[in-house]
Amino acid sequence: MTINRRTAIRQLALLSASAALLPSCMGDHSKPDLVLNHFTVSGAGQLTLDALTSTLIPATDTPGARETGSSLFILKMLNDCSSKPDQDTFFKGLKQLDEASRKMNGATFADATGGQREALLTAIGDFQIPGDELNFFYSTARKLTILNYTSSQYFLTKVQVYELVPGRWHGCVPVTPSQKSNS
Amino acid sequence: MGDTIRNNRYDAIVIGSGMSGGWAAMAFTEKGFKTLVLERGREVRHLKDYPTTNMMPWEFEHRGEIPYDVREANPSVSHCYAFREDAMHFFVKDKDHPYVQEKPFDWIRGYQVGGKSIMWARQTQRWSDFDFEGPARDGYATDWPIRYKDLAPWYSFVEKFVGISGNKDGLPQLPDGEFLPPLELTCVETYFADFVRRTYKDRPVIYGRCAHLTEPTALHLQQGRGQCQKRNLCQRGCPFGGYYNSNSATIPWAEKTGNLTLRPFSIVESIIYNDKKGKATGVRIIDAHSKEMFEYFAPVIFVNAGALNTNLVLLNSMSARFPHGLGNDNGLLGKYVAFHNYRGHITAEYDGFQDRTTDGRRPTGAYIPRFRNLFRQDKDADFLRGYAAGFSAFRSFDHPADGVGQTLKQHLSAGKPGLWRVGSHMMGETIPKETNQVSLDPVLKDAWGMPQLKIDISYDDNDEKMLKDFFKQMTEMYSAAGFTNIKTSDTGQAPGLDIHEMGGVRMGNDPRTSLLNEWHQLHACKNVFVTDGACMTSTSTQNPSLTYMAMTARAVDYAIAWGRKSVYS
Numbered sequence: 080m081t082i083n084r085r086t087a088i089r090q091l092a093l094l095s096a097s098a099a100l101l102p103s104c105m106g107d108h109s110k111p112d113l114v115l116n117h118f119t120v121s122g123a124g125q126l127t128l129d130a131l132t133s134t135l136i137p138a139t140d141t142p143g144a145r146e147t148g149s150s151l152f153i154l155k156m157l158n159d160c161s162s163k164p165d166q167d168t169f170f171k172g173l174k175q176l177d178e179a180s181r182k183m184n185g186a187t188f189a190d191a192t193g194g195q196r197e198a199l200l201t202a203i204g205d206f207q208i209p210g211d212e213l214n215f216f217y218s219t220a221r222k223l224t225i226l227n228y229t230s231s232q233y234f235l236t237k238v239q240v241y242e243l244v245p246g247r248w249h250g251c252v253p254v255t256p257s258q259k260s261n262s
Numbered sequence: 263m264g265d266t267i268r269n270n271r272y273d274a275i276v277i278g279s280g281m282s283g284g285w286a287a288m289a290f291t292e293k294g295f296k297t298l299v300l301e302r303g304r305e306v307r308h309l310k311d312y313p314t315t316n317m318m319p320w321e322f323e324h325r326g327e328i329p330y331d332v333r334e335a336n337p338s339v340s341h342c343y344a345f346r347e348d349a350m351h352f353f354v355k356d357k358d359h360p361y362v363q364e365k366p367f368d369w370i371r372g373y374q375v376g377g378k379s380i381m382w383a384r385q386t387q388r389w390s391d392f393d394f395e396g397p398a399r400d401g402y403a404t405d406w407p408i409r410y411k412d413l414a415p416w417y418s419f420v421e422k423f424v425g426i427s428g429n430k431d432g433l434p435q436l437p438d439g440e441f442l443p444p445l446e447l448t449c450v451e452t453y454f455a456d457f458v459r460r461t462y463k464d465r466p467v468i469y470g471r472c473a474h475l476t477e478p479t480a481l482h483l484q485q486g487r488g489q490c491q492k493r494n495l496c497q498r499g500c501p502f503g504g505y506y507n508s509n510s511a512t513i514p515w516a517e518k519t520g521n522l523t524l525r526p527f528s529i530v531e532s533i534i535y536n537d538k539k540g541k542a543t544g545v546r547i548i549d550a551h552s553k554e555m556f557e558y559f560a561p562v563i564f565v566n567a568g569a570l571n572t573n574l575v576l577l578n579s580m581s582a583r584f585p586h587g588l589g590n591d592n593g594l595l596g597k598y599v600a601f602h603n604y605r606g607h608i609t610a611e612y613d614g615f616q617d618r619t620t621d622g623r624r625p626t627g628a629y630i631p632r633f634r635n636l637f638r639q640d641k642d643a644d645f646l647r648g649y650a651a652g653f654s655a656f657r658s659f660d661h662p663a664d665g666v667g668q669t670l671k672q673h674l675s676a677g678k679p680g681l682w683r684v685g686s687h688m689m690g691e692t693i694p695k696e697t698n699q700v701s702l703d704p705v706l707k708d709a710w711g712m713p714q715l716k717i718d719i720s721y722d723d724n725d726e727k728m729l730k731d732f733f734k735q736m737t738e739m740y741s742a743a744g745f746t747n748i749k750t751s752d753t754g755q756a757p758g759l760d761i762h763e764m765g766g767v768r769m770g771n772d773p774r775t776s777l778l779n780e781w782h783q784l785h786a787c788k789n790v791f792v793t794d795g796a797c798m799t800s801t802s803t804q805n806p807s808l809t810y811m812a813m814t815a816r817a818v819d820y821a822i823a824w825g826r827k828s829v830y831s
Contacts, residue, residue, distance in 0.1 A: 136671050143671065159329045193667075200666045225663055229674055232320045238675045241319060247622035248492045250446030254619050254679050 172216020280377020283566035284508030289818035303373030312499030364718035393802035407780035428471035450655035470629030561829035569795030589784035603690030764798035
């Protein structure tokens with residue numbers, strides 16, 4: 080777990096190079112706004128995103144997407160590697176996730192129960208809830224959550240071990256049941 | 263040679279420190295010649311200046327992706343497959359070094375010591391006389407003034423030093439060289455190679471020869487290089503020196519002689535021609551930082567600035583004798599530029615070998631030498647020349663990424679071997695034409711006051727026909743081999759992205775139709791040699807770096823013998 084906290088902290092450190100944490104004057108007072116150079120994320124927005132990543136890949140007896148720092152990673156990738164229109168669409172979709180949650184469960188996404196959150200995300204994934212922005216937001220956030228998790232230090236040292244220096248190459252070997260990748 | 267460095271005097275000046283410049287530097291300094299190497303970019307020291315080489319995937323803040331504003335500001339280099347977060351510091355950004363695209367052309371450059379030899383794809387196939395005799399046989403470009411026998415001993419010399427992994431395949435169209443052991447082909451590659459060999463008599467599928475130390479010799483260990491560790495992260499620079507670049511081999515070797523002066527941040531403005539002496543006397547540079555001009559002098563000058571920049575330097579070297587650029591009596595300097603057509607890709611799947619997979623990583627692949635119009639013009643071909651092809655087959659590993667919550671989490675960590683996926687890309691010869699050319703923009707300058715290069719290069723009808731034929735022949739071979747879900751794609755990429763631009767200062771026997779003679783000397787200014795891609799009369803289909811290196815070693819050997827009778831006496 081310490082490894083993953085360290086990863087998360089490192090990502091926060093990377094973020095803070097171009098971001099400042101400012102207190103918000105309105106809305107959810109529990110978490111300050113996160114100001115990146117292309118957009119500002121409200122405290123509520125951050126909580127929604129955090130709930131989304133930990134719903135997608137929850138912590139069990141092993142770390143989940145929250146522990147690998149997925150929500151900050153999503154915001155960093157969105158800020159640094161996306162166009163302005165894509166950023167705008169993403170945040171419209173983020174709002175729509177809360178609206179959909181209120182409609183379905185009578186609570187914001189972050190405040191809904193785990194079961195309600197999973198059901199809602201499954202419905203969006205099955206395109207049962209209309210909204211181009213919502214679908215764009217969900218597919219983007221989901222893709223980046225999976226990318227963050229599967230390329231995290233935790234995953235690549237404990238689940239599917241990444242070898243920086245394989246030192247070997249065999250072009251045709253028997254498949255073994257324990258194999259987790261072929262590179 | 264004596265004390266020649268006083269007054270900025272050297273025995274030889276080499277412009278550029280990349281693939282061919284590194285060889286010129288080593289060949290001169292080893293023979294005791296005080297040599298100045300002018301490099302327009304920064305110093306890159308082997309090991310020390312590979313900042314990303316040992317980074318783990320999670321240490322890249324964008325996991326390899328290039329930030330949006332960098333992509334937007336630099337569209338051409340952003341098209342390059344290797345311009346990723348781990349190697350982007352070795353690539354020139356369009357914005358910093360602008361050029362004029364009369365037609366779309368992605369000019370991919372590496373301005374640093376070692377040039378593009380740091381990020382190259384390391385494929386090293388020899389030419390044969392089926393390549394050198396192409397223009398004469400098929401009536402295009404102009405006849406090469408050299409043949410395979412002229413270059414063969416130099417290929418061997420270079421290969422021994424560089425370290426080339428390969429099989430002795432015994433093919434007349436792709437002569438064998440001095441090979442280190444090959445790496446294995448995958449099950450499906452071997453299957454396809456056997457199948458194609460049985461089915462088509464004249465279409466070998468072989469292990470691609472490449473510049474990797476699969477088993478270093480004493481000569482490689484002496485360079486400080488070691489065995490390739492199959493990291494497949496070559497573009498970052500290799501901490502083992504497992505693949506070849508100038509930085510790990512020729513440049514440090516030249517430095518050890520004590521005869522090398524390497525001057526980074528030196529933008530060559532022009533080659534100085536002395537009308538009275540009737541020869542080039544030196545090189546004028548602009549210091550990249552101070553923008554001050556300096557002049558350096560030497561009896562012999564090698565131009566290895568990288569094909570199109572070599573054209574730029576010569577075009578900008580104007581004098582009373584050569585008002586249109588050095589050696590440009592016939593007006594052909596900058597013309598007959600050609601490249602390789604890399605637009606064709608074809609992928610498929612194979613459902614055999616379900617109980618087999620691969621282990622480790624392989625930084626190389628299989629190779630299909632040119633088989634169309636090879637020994638003669640094929641009756642069913644409506645185009646000139648042909649294409650080689652890269653080929654590879656790997657078993658995918660499927661990590662299903664569906665579901666939400668624990669389901670998704672379990673899927674991500676489970677995974678199982680998927681289908682074998684095969685892929686191939688074409689490397690087509692393009693026909694040099696007078697209209698495919700580069701010139702100096704009369705108005706636009708770069709930040710150092712150098713004219714911007716105006717690039718006017720495009721595909722032609724022959725390229726389109728060849729692309730269609732690649733799809734047709736490969737689809738037929740794939741289908742016959744039992745591959746399924748065959749998909750062809752035309753990347754539609756602009757010329758230049760192949761990073762095999764060649765010509766503009768072509769070799770030939772006749773000074774009326776070529777710029778360089780059989781020894782790479784400018785016909786009209788014999789103490790200036792060009793041995794990078796600019797010298798190429800035609801392109802054939804092989805990855806060209808090995809040929810540039812062999813040509814450079816041969817030309818320096820000649821320059822020294824020639825110089826002793828003339829400029830050094």
